Amino acid sequence: MNDTKTISVVIPAFNEEECIAALIDRLKEIMDKLKYPYEVIIVDDGSKDRTFEVIRELSVKYKFLKGVKLSRNMGHQAALDCGLKHASGDAVISMDADLQHPPELIPQMVKLWEEGYEIVYTQKLENQQATLLYKVWAKTFYSLFNKYSQIKLTPSGSDFRLMGRKSLEAVLSMPEYHKFFRGLVPFVGFKSTSISFDVQKRFAGKRKYNFKQSMKLASDGLFSFSDFALKIPFIIGGIALIIILLYLLYTLILLIFHGTVIMQGWTSVIAILVLSISIQLIFMGVLGVYIGKIFFEVKRRPVFFADETVGELKVIK
Ligand code: UDP
Ligand code: MG
Numbered sequence: 001m002n003d004t005k006t007i008s009v010v011i012p013a014f015n016e017e018e019c020i021a022a023l024i025d026r027l028k029e030i031m032d033k034l035k036y037p038y039e040v041i042i043v044d045d046g047s048k049d050r051t052f053e054v055i056r057e058l059s060v061k062y063k064f065l066k067g068v069k070l071s072r073n074m075g076h077q078a079a080l081d082c083g084l085k086h087a088s089g090d091a092v093i094s095m096d097a098d099l100q101h102p103p104e105l106i107p108q109m110v111k112l113w114e115e116g117y118e119i120v121y122t123q124k125l126e127n128q129q130a131t132l133l134y135k136v137w138a139k140t141f142y143s144l145f146n147k148y149s150q151i152k153l154t155p156s157g158s159d160f161r162l163m164g165r166k167s168l169e170a171v172l173s174m175p176e177y178h179k180f181f182r183g184l185v186p187f188v189g190f191k192s193t194s195i196s197f198d199v200q201k202r203f204a205g206k207r208k209y210n211f212k213q214s215m216k217l218a219s220d221g222l223f224s225f226s227d228f229a230l231k232i233p234f235i236i237g238g239i240a241l242i243i244i245l246l247y248l249l250y251t252l253i254l255l256i257f258h259g260t261v262i263m264q265g266w267t268s269v270i271a272i273l274v275l276s277i278s279i280q281l282i283f284m285g286v287l288g289v290y291i292g293k294i295f296f297e298v299k300r301r302p303v304f305f306a307d308e309t310v311g312e313l314k315v316i317k
Helices: 017-033 051-061 076-086 103-114 132-148 165-172 181-188 211-225 228-258 266-299
Strands: 007-013 038-044 065-070 091-094 119-124 161-164 192-197 306-310
Touching: 007 017, 007 076, 017 038, 017 051, 017 103, 038 051, 038 076, 051 065, 051 306, 065 076, 076 091, 076 165, 076 181, 076 211, 091 103, 091 165, 103 119, 103 161, 103 192, 132 211, 161 165, 165 181, 181 211, 211 266, 228 266
Parallel strands: 007 038, 007 091, 038 065, 119 192
Antiparallel strands: 065 306, 091 161, 119 161
């Protein structure tokens, strides 16, 4: 172990003015006990409240505290990307600003890193506060994801994790626009382990993710790591083709040997027509989702724009 190694803590925050001071207090107490020099980078994701002012005020007292303010609300994953890119530590820990991720877990994560683990994941134990709708949604998403994607996600995974410099550089080398770190991190591989924790109550304020954002995150994850949906038309089209060929053969046999012509009537014709049109439209929609993603990828737009910064941050290329 090398004492000159440093640790960065990266925290995206959107309208979290009430949480920042308590978060910094709890973090400082924990980080001071570790023997590494550290920095805490809070990325203000275009908050409308005093989040950035609070960061600025506290940074006068605490030199380890640094801040980046994004030019507008760009989303949790974009803010996380910004923080990770600005982090200079040999180990970088990402966590939420609302104290749902207990800083008290950090020493254990650091210890595992010292033992040689490149990535330390955390897994949430049963979240009592989650609504039924959320639980059903999460279960559906993870089972779909794991069935069809290149990587396996744990249903109770979170963005509270430690990454060593090597794995962080690997994750940051992937230039995609639609970031989904919960997928990108396992994608790079490396020696990893996981620890469990009890999700704490939000320190203050309300959940910042609405259902639409959760859906967007899930779709970014699902469609960036799997092209399975694009293959479904092949399967359904193939099955339909076999059925229709068998049916034609059957009518031909009846015609040849019995001289009977099968007349099915309008209803069945219209039903088949509507069914095939709707199936085609659904698959055009699937293509649309992928083309939409490609549309944003080819523009090569930056994931975030920084407005102001506080403290000495690593310069990003
Ligand atoms: N967050 C963010 N930008 C957003 C939404 C959320 O930076 O557009 C931050 C938020 O401040 C918090 C973390 O992402 O630090 C997780 O958000 P939240 O607590 O609302 O989600 P939950 O913990 O309920 O999944
Ligand atoms: Mg939260």
